[in-house]
Every structure is written in structure tokens, then in C-alpha cells.
Amino acid sequence: MEQLVILSKLEQEYLLHAIEAALPVRQAGQFFLWTQGQLQALLPHQVMMCLQFGPQDEVQHVECVHSTVLDAGLLGRLGNRDDGLALRLARHCRQGVGLPAMLDATPGAERHPLAPFLGELRDLGLDNLLLHGSERLPGGATFFALFGLPHRPRARHAYFLELLLPHLHMALQRINQQQRQARAGARARPASAREMEILYWVREGKSNEEIGLILGISGLTVKNHLQRLYRLLGVSNRAHAIARGMALHLFEQPALALAEAA
Template sequence: MNDVVILSPLEQEYLLRVIEAGARVRDMRQFFLWTQGQLQALLPHQVMLCMEYGPGDSLRRLECLHGAVLGEPVQRQLADPVHGLAAQIARAGRDGWRMPAIAVAGQGGAPAAVQQRLEKSGFDNVLVNGSGVLAGGASVFALLGLPMKPGPRQAYFLELVHPHLHFALLRSSHKETPRAAQASVAAARPLSAREAEILSWVREGKSNFEIGSILGISALTVKNHLQRVYRALGVSNRAHALARCHALGLHDPGAAPLAPPRRA
């Protein structure tokens, strides 16, 4: 992005408002309202993917923020911690995709894996910026569904805003109760065999109804099990649960089991 970008007086005002409001963000509710408010005036978008990495390039957190309702299949396409668009973007960045970066469906501009995931997601474009490797952990932010085809101007705006997004997200993640902070390191308790089984089907992309049919239980029972899983992992939805399990290494070969062994 070598184009010289000069901000108009109105754009300068929008940028200042974004920075001022971002400095007051202290939790995820405020972070969400900020990204859906002041940031939308400067960089309108439908979805924001926020990826926070810890030392050693391990995914510590993945947030999928959106003002409109997204179906579970779309959320999985975007935020699956292993195969989703967010993961593809992060891997492409590590492999040298220059930031800030732009991809438009059907028009290239991104590595093939990212382009394929973008086209499957149902969004026309994505605008990405990453912090690069940092001692305390990196961050990557991706905006999807911009109303216009993003260009160097929008990429420059995201580059300017990125440090404020980065620190606001860090403050939001660190503004936790002691119990939530503990949950961010490890599960509050081992998952039961049934909970682990349901979570494995969630990872396969199955709906509550489909999981219930497979296991011979109702969709409501599946939902109740998932609510207990969310509390145990300290998360709020399916994508976050999968991301937390990935961060904890619970899906890795040789990892400690999600559930304690069954009694004989």
C-alpha cells in the first residue's frame, strides 16, 4: 500500500472520534459498542474478526463481532479456529501476506486459501491488518462486508486504527473477574464424556438437532449440555468454545482428555 492518502477534514474528525472513544473501552461490551458505533463511521463493515495471539504465536482469543444476526454455518465459516476464514487469514499473514491486505471475491488479491474461504463465506470482500510479531502477543483484525470495494484508502484507515483496536482488545480481555481469568488459562472443570462427545460433533459442524438425532436425545438437551460447556470453558458461544479448546490444546493428538476416564 504505497499510495499517498490524505484525510479529508471529515475523515480526520471521524478518526479522532474513534481514537477518543477507543481510549475509554474497558470491557467487551464497550468494545462491541465502539466497533459498531464510531468505527463504523470511518470503516463501515458487517463483521469484524478479532484475533489475539499470545507469546509463541498461540491463538489466545478469537472474537466474531457483528451487528446483524449470523447463522451458525456462517459463523463456523468465519470463526472456526482451525479451518475458518480467520484462521486462513492468520496463516497467510504468517506466510508473508503483506499487511494491510485486501481481498475481493472473484478478483483475487489474496492467497488462494483465503480467496476460497472468502467466496464460501458469502461476503464480497475482506480488509485485514496484523500487528506482526510482538513480545507480548500479536493481533490481527479483519473487516468483512464493506459496502464499497476496499482500496488503499480503507486499508490506510485500518492501519491507523489498528493500534487502538489492539490495546482496547487487550484491556477488554484483561478486565476479568478472577474466575474468568482462571477460565482463560484452563477449563474450570473437566468436561463430562457426554459434553466432550457433543463438542466433538459441534467441531464437525453439526446443529443441535443433528447432534440430538445422532445421540438419541432432544435438541433442547444438546443445548443445555452446551450451555454447561460454555460455563466450564468461560466462553459464550460455539465458535468461542472451539477456539478455547484449540488454545488449550484439547483437540491436539496426545492432549489430555476433555473428560475424566469412565469408571469401570
């Protein structure tokens, strides 16, 4: 976005208010109020998908912000953590599409770098699109997709989003941190040393029988420990348990030394 953009006095005021209002945002509810207030004044849109990635580009957090009731199917297509449209857009942009990026999904956009998504956007009824995201950072990257802008996006809109990106990035990180702490505090008890041993070997790709051989217990006992750990973490399978353990930094705790010594 090299086109020179000169902000009007009113736009400067809106921008300053948006930045000031972003500073105290720590929770999802505060984030919602900010995006539906000051952010909407500069960048009106129907839906904003916010993604946070970990150091290995794994999806750590997805936040969908919208002011109207949306169909569950639409939300799933936008925000699915495995293959949702927002995630695919983020990966596509990381392959060389310059950010911020915008797309007017009307006839004539077939040569745009985001053209592969035109059909899907039109099918969802979210024609206009504005994207931006951080680079890969030690604390993780973020990506923001604004769908359904009421007007055709222009360089001015991309510039607004570029100016607000640091505040979106920090707000999303704070929300993710607050939710991790809330989940950790909500656990009825800490994970036991044995449960952490088992979770460590699950992360290493071992089966229940293999873990049992390593720890000198039966595969059925391993399964029972895992079921209790699933309930403790609020998950339903091995992959989710590993992801939740990473989010809660369980693998960094002293109990891990027991697993490594087993």
C-alpha cells in the first residue's frame, strides 16, 4: 500500500480514539465492545476473524467478532481451526501476498492474488475483504480478516488497518493469555506427576501399550489415567490434550523431568 493517504481531521480523531480505547482491552468482552465501537467507525465490517499462531505456526486462538446473529454453518466455514476460510487466507498470504491486502469480490477481480477465494466469498455473501497480520514473532503471529465491508475497500481502509494492527495484535495476545490463565485457574486440581508422564509420552506419539511398557504399568491403566486427564483439561482426545497442555505450558513444569527420566 504505497499510495499516499492523508487523513482528515475527523479520521485523525477517530484513529486516536480507537488507539486510546484499545489500551485497556484485556478480555474478549472488552475486545468486542472496542471492535464494534471505535474500530467500526474507521473500518465498518460484518465479521472479523482474529487468529493467533504459536511459534510453530500452530493455531493457538481463534476469535470471531460480529454484531449480528450469524448462521452456525457460516461461522464454521470462516473460523474452523483446521481448514476455515480465515486460516486458509492467512496461509495463502504467508506464501507471498503482500499485506495489508484487500479484495473487492465483484466481477473483474479474477486476476487478483486472492482470486482463488472469490467463489467462496461470493457464496458466503461476504464480498468485500480486508486482511492484515503480523510477521512471525517470538511470541507468535496474529492475522485479522475483515469480511463484508459495506463499501469497496480502498488504500485508505488498508492504511487504517495497518495503523491499528499493533493494537489488534497486542489485544488478541492479552485475551489469549487471560483465557489461558482462566482455564488453568478453573482446573479442579493440578495434573499429577503420573498424568504428566503419560501426557509427555502421548506428545511423543506413543500408544497406550507403549507408554505402559515405558512406565511399567498396563495399557488399560494408561487409558484410565488419560480419561481422567481429559476430564481435567476439558478435552476429548489425544490431540486436543496435547494442544491444551501446550497452551497451559504444562510441558514446561517440573513434572516433565519425571517423564524424561522414565
